[in-house]
Amino acid sequence: MPTAPADRTPRDCTIADALEVVGDRWSLLVVRELFYAQRRFTEIARNTGAPRDILTTRLRKLVEHGVIAREQYSDRPPRYEYRLTEAGRALSPVLLTLKQWGHEHVRQGPDPVRFDHVCGHEFVGELHCAACGDALDAGDLTLER
């Protein structure tokens, strides 16, 4: 017997679970568009660049997983648009941290999109510990179990 048959035992992991839902080429871009209040199929297709048929299957999958909701906005002809659910809105920290990482480590040049915080300054996110309130620092975390 050569190599053991499939010696792969993927880790039981919540990150993997999350990626199962939004970890493909288009889903997070769809969510981004909904954050930008583009709810219509055609707009989402245009702004993400996703092929229309692929977009169809992604939207269905996101609906299935409760990230977005499909709502009829016209009877005759039947027309639908999409909205973020609570779970979808909860993805904002993921998108914001991704954007920040992209800005600091991928893109050269200024960010084409900027967010301002109510405090008046450009928003730059910092991950804090909800318990003690301190900003997260490398090495402050220890793995349990």
Added chain:
Amino acid sequence: MPTAPADRTPRDCTIADALEVVGDRWSLLVVRELFYAQRRFTEIARNTGAPRDILTTRLRKLVEHGVIAREQYSDRPPRYEYRLTEAGRALSPVLLTLKQWGHEHVRQGPDPVRFDHVCGHEFVGELHCAACGDALDAGDLTLER
């Protein structure tokens, strides 16, 4: 002329740039493994579940983009392992927020992996505004440009 030829003009977007680098099925899982200090090809393949040939191309791509580094740890036979670069380590907020979202909106049941903060409590991340220090709240952000 029927439908206009390719009426898709993807948004110029830093999130999209970031996803270009780590937005496929396996890359973020590879980064996760490196966070867990699994540096070897075989370990990464086992723990992520990625097919070995795909893993090869992903690792090369991540090296190309400066997320990880390939280092020789044995001369004869030549053997290599992988390490996170500074840019790779900077992905921790992305992984942590993804994990948290997965925990709250995808997975049912307890998280198989837990992080404890130096303060003694289980780490739960909260995104704060770096300028004013306040925790991010829905609607606190306004889109500029």
Added chain:
DNA sequence: CTCGGTCAGTTGGTTTTTCGAACTGACTAC
């Protein structure tokens, strides 16, 4: 009325990518 346009998808055919599983080549340990 008919012509052009809008809109949320479908359809069909092709190209790309993924995938599984076996195989390499250079070693080490027994």
Added chain:
DNA sequence: GTAGTCAGTTCGAAAAACCAACTGACCGAG
């Protein structure tokens, strides 16, 4: 010298992505 380790490579098959055109229901202008 036989078995095992390890970082990949190779092969063929299956799945997914992709593109461009097409639908079917409507609207508004001429």
